[in-house]
Amino acid sequence: MASEKADDLLVVKDLSVEFFTGHGWERVVDDVNFTVGWGETLGLVGESGSGKSVTCMALTALIPMPPGRVASGSVVLDRRELVGLSSKALERVRGDQVANIFQEPMTSLNPAFTVGEQIAEMLRRHRHLDKRAAWDRAVEMLDRVGIPNAPRRAKEYPHQFSGGMRQRVMIAMAVSCEPKLLIADEPTTALDVTIQAQVLDLLKDMQDEFGMSIIFITHDLGVVAQVCDRVVVLYGGRVMEQAGIDDLYFHPAHPYTEGLLTAMPQIGPRSGRLASIPGSTPVPSALPDGCAFSPRCPYVVDACRRGPIPLVELPGGRLSRCVRADELTLVGTR
Amino acid sequence: MTAVDLDRGGAHAAHDVLLSVRDLHVTFKGRARDRPVRAVNGVSFELARGETIGVVGESGSGKSTVGRAIMRLIPAESGQVLLDGRDLLTLSRDELRSARKDVQMVFQDPYSSMNPAMVVADIIGEPLEVQAGIKGAERNRRVAALLDAVGLSSRHQMRYPYEFSGGQRQRIAIARALANRPKLVILDEAVSALDVSTQNQIINLLEDLQHEMGVSFLFIAHDLAVVRHIARRTVVMYLGKVMEEGPSERIFERPAHPYAEALLSAVPIPNPVTQRQRKRVVLTGEPPDPSNPPAGCPFVTRCTYVMDVCRTTMPEPTPVTGGGIVACHLQTSGPALAGGSLVDLAR
Numbered sequence: 001m002a003s004e005k006a007d008d009l010l011v012v013k014d015l016s017v018e019f020f021t022g023h024g025w026e027r028v029v030d031d032v033n034f035t036v037g038w039g040e041t042l043g044l045v046g047e048s049g050s051g052k053s054v055t056c057m058a059l060t061a062l063i064p065m066p067p068g069r070v071a072s073g074s075v076v077l078d079r080r081e082l083v084g085l086s087s088k089a090l091e092r093v094r095g096d097q098v099a100n101i102f103q104e105p106m107t108s109l110n111p112a113f114t115v116g117e118q119i120a121e122m123l124r125r126h127r128h129l130d131k132r133a134a135w136d137r138a139v140e141m142l143d144r145v146g147i148p149n150a151p152r153r154a155k156e157y158p159h160q161f162s163g164g165m166r167q168r169v170m171i172a173m174a175v176s177c178e179p180k181l182l183i184a185d186e187p188t189t190a191l192d193v194t195i196q197a198q199v200l201d202l203l204k205d206m207q208d209e210f211g212m213s214i215i216f217i218t219h220d221l222g223v224v225a226q227v228c229d230r231v232v233v234l235y236g237g238r239v240m241e242q243a244g245i246d247d248l249y250f251h252p253a254h255p256y257t258e259g260l261l262t263a264m265p266q267i268g269p270r271s272g273r274l275a276s277i278p279g280s281t282p283v284p285s286a287l288p289d290g291c292a293f294s295p296r297c298p299y300v301v302d303a304c305r306r307g308p309i310p311l312v313e314l315p316g317g318r319l320s321r322c323v324r325a326d327e328l329t330l331v332g333t334r
Numbered sequence: 335m336t337a338v339d340l341d342r343g344g345a346h347a348a349h350d351v352l353l354s355v356r357d358l359h360v361t362f363k364g365r366a367r368d369r370p371v372r373a374v375n376g377v378s379f380e381l382a383r384g385e386t387i388g389v390v391g392e393s394g395s396g397k398s399t400v401g402r403a404i405m406r407l408i409p410a411e412s413g414q415v416l417l418d419g420r421d422l423l424t425l426s427r428d429e430l431r432s433a434r435k436d437v438q439m440v441f442q443d444p445y446s447s448m449n450p451a452m453v454v455a456d457i458i459g460e461p462l463e464v465q466a467g468i469k470g471a472e473r474n475r476r477v478a479a480l481l482d483a484v485g486l487s488s489r490h491q492m493r494y495p496y497e498f499s500g501g502q503r504q505r506i507a508i509a510r511a512l513a514n515r516p517k518l519v520i521l522d523e524a525v526s527a528l529d530v531s532t533q534n535q536i537i538n539l540l541e542d543l544q545h546e547m548g549v550s551f552l553f554i555a556h557d558l559a560v561v562r563h564i565a566r567r568t569v570v571m572y573l574g575k576v577m578e579e580g581p582s583e584r585i586f587e588r589p590a591h592p593y594a595e596a597l598l599s600a601v602p603i604p605n606p607v608t609q610r611q612r613k614r615v616v617l618t619g620e621p622p623d624p625s626n627p628p629a630g631c632p633f634v635t636r637c638t639y640v641m642d643v644c645r646t647t648m649p650e651p652t653p654v655t656g657g658g659i660v661a662c663h664l665q666t667s668g669p670a671l672a673g674g675s676l677v678d679l680a681r
Contacts, residue, residue: 048529193600194392194600197600200602219529222559224604263531263534264559267598274534274537280499
């Protein structure tokens with residue numbers, strides 16, 4: 001299988017994450033497999049509760065444990081297993097080899113330190129720069145991500161920046177140690193559309209300059225079309241489909257992907273009623289037997305409700321977790 | 335790009351005007367030493383009966399403040415808000431109380447706009463009792479009918495807000511807003527927090543209800559694709575001012591204001607091929623501080639077409655071919671567009 005080749009940066013295998021709740025251990029990420037190639041941007045797509053954020057937080061053990069736990073699976077970054085690493089070893093991985101940016105930068109920045117100090121701290125810890133060199137590099141990074149008057153603004157605190165500028169600060173901090181992998185969890189969702197465009201362009205520039213791979217988590221299929229090379233579609237904590245960007249949009253191979261694509265309102269000429277997927281997303285404690293999407297699927301047959309549905313490989317190296325993937329002709333982006 | 339029906343915008347004038355907002359100003363005065371923030375600075379538009387108008391713009395554009403000022407949740411500094419010819423801004427407290435029956439509002443987060451200790455039957459029934467004096471069996475019958483109208487069942491009546499999903503809660507908020515058959519419902523980012531398929535269910539519901547009840551919607555949103563779908567006309571705001579207004583079809587296909595053009599260009603399109611091919615206008619910088627706006631046109635600091643006159647004088651609204659108005663010096667000065675679209679301007 002193409003996704004098993006050794007030259008991938010990240011190989012996630014059979015990853016399952018559980019949380020302890022009133023109903024015992026509930027599985028919110030179930031046997032998730034995917035890879036990220038060097039320099040590639042992988043989109044992780046799904047609605048609220050699909051498990052996309054938990055999957056990515058589990059990669060570097062960012063989920064609170066307890067109540068969470070990685071129940072099974074392996075996460076190999078550049079041939080090194082991350083599951084089971086000591087917290088000290090993980091600390092060296094985070095920030096240095098894997099960096100995260102989130103929807104709300106204010107929750108990741110320390111309000112009590114200037115942004116320059118926070119970036120310099122990263123460089124001192126991971127790159128062992130001295131105080132002066134770390135500060136200079138921090139200012140250089142702030143300038144590089146488009147913060148006007150960086151030498152002065154490096155001495156300001158996070159609350160003194162606008163939402164868009166704060167996300168730029170986060171990006172400067174994330175790429176300052178030249179990580180191999182950047183995990184961006186809804187990084188532009190809270191931003192205005194013109195600022196989103198700037199930040200997406202900046203991420204692309206940073207990727208070109210530093211050659212890092214990106215996992216881009218989002219619910220916005222417009223953003224995915226703009227930034228991603230390949231996409232993993234999650235639903236109910238499971239991978240429903242995995243495909244290259246053009247295949248996914250023009251020839252979806254899972255009914256859930258079709259549902260998401262046809263539901264996207266278009267900016268073009270108005271066309272009747274908006275399509276929608278009936279019902280709502282399932283909660284982990286109430287997943288149906290068989291396919292997680294079966295209660296909402298317009299193509300459901302009896303076989304969908306029986307036993308675990310395997311993720312099958314289709315021509316072109318793409319994957320679909322649908323028993324009818326071979327026979328269905330689904331509608332993609334027109 | 336398809337051909338545009340130039341006459342479509344003109345049809346609006348023949349419609350029955352329900353809401354007329356005229357030169358609305360809302361100013362937030364902080365401490366005495368702070369500069370006042372002119373959140374809404376001379377906004378005018380009209381909304382026809384049974385129609386939907388979209389108000390779009392980014393954070394700080396004043397779009398939500400317009401909605402709140404119409405509801406009189408915050409005081410306007412000057413201007414008029416005429417609902418069926420009656421100025422809501424000059425009503426006394428008692429008059430306002432009865433007028434509120436006609437104007438209702440739905441917010442982004444229904445959970446924070448509902449009393450968590452009340453069951454659904456009371457959340458929806460309260461406006462019936464308070465505003466229309468409908469009690470007892472008749473109230474219960476109306477509540478059941480409203481729940482049915484928004485796609486919930488009457489067995490949900492005795493449940494609390496926390497027992498519902500986000501989409502269902504928004505349905506309850508809509509049922510409550512429609513309880514007394516208002517003439518106007520202001521929807522402030524009412525579908526923004528929902529997943530796309532739930533969002534579409536709510537939009538379809540709103541369209542059905544509008545069709546049945548003839549209610550008008552003022553749809554405030556940052557999502558342009560949603561506004562394109564639901565609103566017959568669109569108002570584009572920036573820093574408290576209307577940059578462009580007109581039929582949605584015309585604005586989305588042939589924007590006449592550089593800000594409208596840039597805003598549309600920034601919307602990611604869910605099509606990877608289109609996305610790779612299209613030329614985008616990426617605006618530099620951020621909107622200016624609303625307490626310290628630039629002189630002249632507020633968009634002057636980010637506009638790619640800026641001319642000298644823009645830095646000194648706010649352009650007057652001028653008519654656009656295809657309907658609506660635009661406030662931009664490009665229409666009258668320099669390479670004058672004279673009512674045309676920016677699409678026609680050779681760069």
